[in-house]
Amino acid sequence: MNYIKATDAALVQEYIQGNERALSTLINRHQQRIYSFIYSKVFDKDVSDDVFQDTFIKVINTLKKGKYNEEGKFLPWVMRIAHNLVIDHFRKNKRMPKFENHGDFNIFSVLSDGDLNIEKQIIKDQIESDVQELIKELPEDQLEVLTMRIYKDMSFKEISELTGVSINTALGRMRYALINLRKLIEKHNLILTN
Amino acid sequence: MKHLYTKPSKGEQLNKLNPKKETIQFLLNYSKALHITKHRQLSFEFILN
16 A cells, blocks of 8 residues: 555544554654644643643544544544634633743732722723613613623523523523623723723 | 845744654554553443553
8 A cells, every 4th residue: 555645534444453564654644734823822832732632642542443434534634623622621610710920920919918908899880881871772671681691690491490581592592692792892992990 | 135035934934843853752652552442332442461
């Protein structure tokens, strides 16, 4: 078999049948594109290497388990795995933000007492009052669901029982309430951030 | 003017990145070592050195 000229699909079949050289060819053929894609998202070579490695571990496991069924679409499939792992990486970092020390360490830059200062409290009050005014512009059915969910902390099951609509309808109304709120925010040129 | 354009753009630089050789070697070794055996509806994974 001419590995250089072989298609991805042919190499995948070779690899599934136990030919390890086929995997080496596939990695060599696509490594630059996949690695560059990962790096363009994470901008860190070590993280990119980790994500690249995890991507191909998934590829190897799936192929060896015989679960691969996207013949002819090897690269888009690998890219999708890499994309999902990049998202996982950012989710993990969001849950556990790492502290980066830049020379002059100041403990107060990472610790806070948790209470809002007067300025932040005023901004928070202003945002809340703006949101309350915006909510009043929503259609009645959406206003009802949103108020129950956000301000009364009710579950969608409780909302559906109380309003006499199905859970899906309640979810739909909540979704449209949020979409409409975003539109109202844009319409009024409001900036609701602290 | 030509010399102003000799430096590759950031996009071009991004497209020429490669993983470490160790990473590739690890993957090839992992692949060689991994054996998956199926028994009825269960699959067992073995890493053999």
